[in-house]
Amino acid sequence: MSNLLVLPILIPLCTAVLLIFLRGKLRLQRGISVVSSVLTVLISILLIAHVHKEGFLTLQMGGWAPPYGIVFAGDMFALLLVTAASIASLAILLYSISTIGEKREHYYYYTFYHFLLVGVFGSFLTGDIFNLFVFFEVMLISSYALLSLGGTRLQLKETSKYLLINIVSSTLFVAAVAYLYAAAGTLNMAHLSQRISEAGQGGVLNVIAVLFLIVFSLKAGLFLFFWLPGSYSAPPAAVRALFGALLTKVGLYAIIRTFTLLFVDNAGLTHSLILWMAAATMILGSLGAVAYKDIPRILNYNVIISVGFVVLGLAAGTRDSLDGTVFYLLHDILAKALLFILGGLIISAAGTDRLSGMGGMIRRYPLLGWMFFILALALMGIPPLSGFAGKLLIIRGALDAKLLTLSLIGLGSSFMVLYSLIKVFRQAFWGNEVEAERPRVSMKGPLAVAAGLLVLVAAMGIGAEALFAYVSQAGSVLASPELYIQAIMKE
Amino acid sequence: MEILIALAIGVLFTVGVYLVLSKGLLRILLGTTLITHGVHLLLLTMSGLKTGASPLLGEKADSYVDPLPQALILTSIVISFGVSAFFIVLAYRAYRSAGMDDVEGTRGESHE
Numbered sequence: 001m002s003n004l005l006v007l008p009i010l011i012p013l014c015t016a017v018l019l020i021f022l023r024g025k026l027r028l029q030r031g032i033s034v035v036s037s038v039l040t041v042l043i044s045i046l047l048i049a050h051v052h053k054e055g056f057l058t059l060q061m062g063g064w065a066p067p068y069g070i071v072f073a074g075d076m077f078a079l080l081l082v083t084a085a086s087i088a089s090l091a092i093l094l095y096s097i098s099t100i101g102e103k104r105e106h107y108y109y110y111t112f113y114h115f116l117l118v119g120v121f122g123s124f125l126t127g128d129i130f131n132l133f134v135f136f137e138v139m140l141i142s143s144y145a146l147l148s149l150g151g152t153r154l155q156l157k158e159t160s161k162y163l164l165i166n167i168v169s170s171t172l173f174v175a176a177v178a179y180l181y182a183a184a185g186t187l188n189m190a191h192l193s194q195r196i197s198e199a200g201q202g203g204v205l206n207v208i209a210v211l212f213l214i215v216f217s218l219k220a221g222l223f224l225f226f227w228l229p230g231s232y233s234a235p236p237a238a239v240r241a242l243f244g245a246l247l248t249k250v251g252l253y254a255i256i257r258t259f260t261l262l263f264v265d266n267a268g269l270t271h272s273l274i275l276w277m278a279a280a281t282m283i284l285g286s287l288g289a290v291a292y293k294d295i296p297r298i299l300n301y302n303v304i305i306s307v308g309f310v311v312l313g314l315a316a317g318t319r320d321s322l323d324g325t326v327f328y329l330l331h332d333i334l335a336k337a338l339l340f341i342l343g344g345l346i347i348s349a350a351g352t353d354r355l356s357g358m359g360g361m362i363r364r365y366p367l368l369g370w371m372f373f374i375l376a377l378a379l380m381g382i383p384p385l386s387g388f389a390g391k392l393l394i395i396r397g398a399l400d401a402k403l404l405t406l407s408l409i410g411l412g413s414s415f416m417v418l419y420s421l422i423k424v425f426r427q428a429f430w431g432n433e434v435e436a437e438r439p440r441v442s443m444k445g446p447l448a449v450a451a452g453l454l455v456l457v458a459a460m461g462i463g464a465e466a467l468f469a470y471v472s473q474a475g476s477v478l479a480s481p482e483l484y485i486q487a488i489m490k491e
Numbered sequence: 492m493e494i495l496i497a498l499a500i501g502v503l504f505t506v507g508v509y510l511v512l513s514k515g516l517l518r519i520l521l522g523t524t525l526i527t528h529g530v531h532l533l534l535l536t537m538s539g540l541k542t543g544a545s546p547l548l549g550e551k552a553d554s555y556v557d558p559l560p561q562a563l564i565l566t567s568i569v570i571s572f573g574v575s576a577f578f579i580v581l582a583y584r585a586y587r588s589a590g591m592d593d594v595e596g597t598r599g600e601s602h603e
Contacts, residue, residue: 130563137570144577156585160516163578167523167571168511174530174567181560182537 001050005059005074007043008082008121011036016114026105030097033110037090040117044083051076052470056487058127066127066488067191073127073488077326077474081124081253084330088245088337089117091453095341096238098445099348104149104236112149116142116242123250127488129180130187132254133173136219140166143247146239147231158234165227169218176211183208190488193261193481201265209263209270213277216258220251222311223277225304229288232303233296237344240296244303245337249329252307256314256325260478267317274315279409281308286416290423293355298420299343302379305413306332312410313394321397323475327467328390331460335379335386338453342372345446346428355424360433367447369429371454376421378457380414386460389468496536503529516582523578527571531564 015036022028051057057074060066093113100109119139126132144166148159181187183204184195196205214224221228232243255274263270285304292298310332313325349365350358362369378385381392391414398407460467477483503525510522538560544552546561 130566134566134570137574141573141577144574144581148581151584151588153588156581156588160578160581160585163574163581164511164519164523167574167578168526170571170574171523171526171530174563175533177563178530178534178537178560181534181563182539187559 002057002059004043004047004050005057005072005125008040008047008086009118009125011040011043012114012117012121016111016118019111019114020108023106023108026102029105029110033093033114034090034097036114037086037093040086040121041083041090044079044086047074048076048079048083048470051079052473056483058488067186067188070131071127071188071190071488072125073190073484074125075474075477075484075487076470077256077477078124078253080326080330080470080474081249081333082121084333085120085124085246085249086117087456088333088453089113089120089242091341091449092238092241092245092337094449095241095344095446099344100236100238107149109146109149112142112145113242116146116246118142120246120250124253127189128187129189129192130177133170133177136173136250136254137170139247139250140170143243146242147235149239150236152234155234158231161227162231165218169215172211172218173215176208176215179204179208179211188488189257189261190485193264193485194489196262197265201263205263206266206269209259209266210273212258212263213255213270213274216251216255217277218251219248220255220311221248221281221304221307222251222255223281223284225281225285225307228304229297229300232300233294237340237347240299241337241340241344244299244340245333248303248307249333252310252329255311256478259314260322261481261484264481271315271317274311275403275406278308278311278315279406281305281311282409282413286413289416289420295343295347295353295355295424298424299339302339302417302420303336305417306336306379309391309394309410309413312398312406313390316394316398316401316403316406318397318400319475319479320400321394322478323468323472324390324393324395324397326390326474326478327464327471328387328394330467330471331378331386331390331457334453334460335375335457338375338450338457339379341446341450341453342368342375343424345443345450346372346424349443350428355427357434358428359431360429362429363433365429365443367451368443369425371447371450372421372429373425374454375457376418376425378461379421380418384458384461386457386464388461389464492540493536496532496540500529500532500536503532516585520575520578520582524571524575527567527575531567534560534564534567 019029051074059072061070116139119135122135123132126135144163148155184192186192186195217224232240282305285301285308288301289298310325310328313321345368347353378387381387395407507522507526510518538557543554543556544550546555546558
C-alpha cells in the first residue's frame with residue numbers, strides 16, 4: 001500500500017516522457033493526458049481513504065531508513081492538497097484541450113503540463129528539504145517553458161523577468177539549505193525538526209528561518225509578489241489557470257510545512273513577521289484588485305489576496321485557524337482554477353481583456369455570467385458555498401489569538417474580493433451590448449468543465465461537515481509536529 | 492580556510508548582485524551565474540573544509556570529507572546549468588524577435 005504513495009508523482013512523470021515520443025499525434029496525446037489525469041485523481045482519493053482509516057503513510061525510497069534516505073510522507077494535509085490539485089489540473093487540462101490551439105500542442109504542451117504536475121505533487125509529498133528544492137525546480141522549469149511557449153513579445157518579456165526572480169530565489173533556497181545543513185547536520189524534515197528543537201531555536205536558526213521565509217514568500221507571492229501580476233498575465237488562459245491554481249499554493253505549502261514543523265520553538269519572532277507580511281499582502285492585493293480595469297490583472301491580484309489570507313491562518317497558529325488554513329487552501333485551489341477558466345472564457349467571448357470594451361454579455365452568455373456570479377460569492381465566503389467554512393475558522397482562530405486588527409483586515413479583503421469580481425460581472429454582463437466585431441465562440445466544452453468545478457465548489461461548502469473530518473486530521477498534524485516526527489522516524 | 496572562502500563567496504555575491512541590477516540582459520545573465528557559483532561554494536564551505544580523503548572507499552583512509560554536500564552541489568550545478576541554458580536562449584530569442592537587449596526596453600504596458 002505504501003508504494004502507492006509515489007504514484008501521484010510517477011503517473012504524470014511517465015505520461016510526460018511517453019508524450020515526448022508522440023509529438024505529431026495530437027488526438028493520442030490528448031487521450032493519454034486525460035486518462036493519466038483521471039488516474040491520478042482516483043489514486044489520490046484512494047490514498048486519502050487509506051490515510052483516513054489507518055493514519056500516516058510513509059515511503060522510504062530504496063529501503064533506507066530515515067534520516068539517511070529520502071522519505072515520502074503522505075499525511076492528510078499533503079494528500080488533500082494532492083487531490084485538490086489533481087482535480088483542478090484535470091479540469092484545466094480539459095479546458096486547455098479546447099482552447100490552447102494546435103500550434104502549441106505540437107510543441108510539447110502536454111509534456112510540460114505533466115512535468116509541472118510532477119513538480120507540484122512531488123513538492124507536496126516529499127519529506128526532505130533538498131528534495132523539495134529539486135521538485136521546486138522541476139515545477140519551475142516546466143513553468144518557464146509553459147510561460148514562454150508560443151513566443152509572443154509579451155511572453156518573452158515576462159518570462160525573462162519571471163526567470164530572473166526565480167533564479168535568484170532558488171539560489172537563496174540553496175544558500176538557506178547550506179546554512180541549515182551546517183547548523184543542524186541533516187536534511188530530512190522530521191530529523192531536522194528534532195535537531196532544531198534539541199538545539200533550541202536561537203540566534204542562527206532564527207536567521208535561517210527568516211531566510212526560508214523570504215525564499216518561500218518569493219515563490220508564493222507573500223508580500224514579495226511584485227513579479228506576479230505581470231508574469232501571470234502573459235501566457236494563454238489555460239496556462240494562467242494552471243499557475244493561478246497551483247504554483248503559489250506550492251510556496252504556501254512550503255511556508256506552512258516549514259513553520260509548523262521545523263521552526264516552531266521561537267514562534268513569537270517569525271510568526272509576528274509572517275503576520276505583518278500577511279496583512280501587507282492582503283492590503284496591497286486588495287488595492288491592486290480594485291485599481292485595475294483589465295481581467296487578467298484583477299484575477300492575479302485576487303490570487304495575492306488569498307495568499308495573504310491563508311498565511312494569516314498559519315500565523316494565528318491556533319488549532320481552529322490551522323484547520324481553517326487547510327480548508328481554505330483546498331477551496332482556493334479549486335475556486336481559483338474555476339475563476340481563471342471563467343475569466344478566460346469571458347475574454348475570449350468579448351474579444352478583449354479590457355473591462356471598458358465589454359458589456360451586456362448576459363444576453364448571449366447567461367450561463368457564463370451566472371456561474372461567474374456564484375463563484376464571486378463563493379470566493380468572498382457566502383455561507384452555503386465553499387469559501388465560508390475556511391474563512392470562518394481562520395477568523396475565529398485569529399480572534400482567539402487576540403488579533404483583532406488582522407481579522408478586520410482579513411474580512412475587509414473579502415469585501416474587496418467581492419467588489420473586484422462584481423465589478424467585472426457588472427461591466428461585462430450588465431448594461432448595453434458594446435457594438436464591436438465579436439468572435440462567435442463555441443463554449444459548450446469549457447462551460448461543461450467549469451460547471452463541473454462549480455458543482456464541486458458548491459458541494460465543498462454544503463458538505464463542509466463531512467469534509468471537516470479529513471481537514472481536522474490534517475490540522476492535527478500541523479498543530480502537533482510530534483505526530484509527523486513519530487510517523488517518519490519510527491523504530 | 493573557511494574565512495578565506497567565505498570572503499571569496501562574499502565577493503562573488505557582491506559582483507553577482509551588482510551585475511543582476513544592471514541594464515543589459517547579458518550582464519544579468521552573467522550575474523546569475525556568479526551568484527550560483529557563490530552559492531555552490533557556500534554549500535561546500537558550510538559543511539566544513541576539514542582535511543580528509545576524497546569520499547572513495549578505496550582510499551582506506553581514517554577520515555573522509557563529507558560526501559553529502561558534494562552530491563547536493565552536483566545536483567544544483569546541473570539544475571542551474573539547465574536554467575542558464577534556457578535563459579541564454581530566451582535572451583537570444585528576445586533579442587532576435589523583439590529587439591530587446593536591455594531590460595529598460597521591457598518596460599511599459601502589457602497592451603501595446
